[in-house]
Amino acid sequence: MKTILIILLVIAAIAGAVWVGTKFFGLTNDRDKDGIPDKVEDAVEDAKEIAAEVKKRAKNVKKELADVVSAVKGKPTKAKLNGLTKQQLIDSALADFGAELDPTLSKSNLVNKVYSLYNS
Numbered sequence: 816m817k818t819i820l821i822i823l824l825v826i827a828a829i830a831g832a833v834w835v836g837t838k839f840f841g842l843t844n845d846r847d848k849d850g851i852p853d854k855v856e857d858a859v860e861d862a863k864e865i866a867a868e869v870k871k872r873a874k875n876v877k878k879e880l881a882d883v884v885s886a887v888k889g890k891p892t893k894a895k896l897n898g899l900t901k902q903q904l905i906d907s908a909l910a911d912f913g914a915e916l917d918p919t920l921s922k923s924n925l926v927n928k929v930y931s932l933y934n935s
């Protein structure tokens with residue numbers, strides 16, 4: 816606990832020294848003369864941009880997941896399901912029932928599972 820306080824005090828002292836040095840002695844570049852060095856302001860700006868980008872990508876991933884389209888149209892028969900690929904069967908179960916099927920299952924196993932999902 817004491818160690819943390821000392822570390823915080825040291826950081827505060829350094830920040831204070833940088834602020835005084837920047838604001839009153841012009842030791843670092845400071846475009847807007849607010850006592851915060853450009854390097855620090857740029858780093859904060861970058862961090863904000865990265866955070867925004869990460870947020871945007873997370874949103875896109877969510878959207879792509881929602882875009883999984885069911886290949887199964889209407890009430891499926893086993894013959895119809897057999898005509899689909901394993902990936903289509905897995906995607907359809909996920910899109911229509913939110914069911915995550917094991918992709919290592921055999922196709923006939925997947926067909927049976929998907930069939931029982933649609934006919935229960």
Ligand SMILES: [Ca+2]
Binds near residue numbers: 848853
């Ligand atoms: Ca500044």
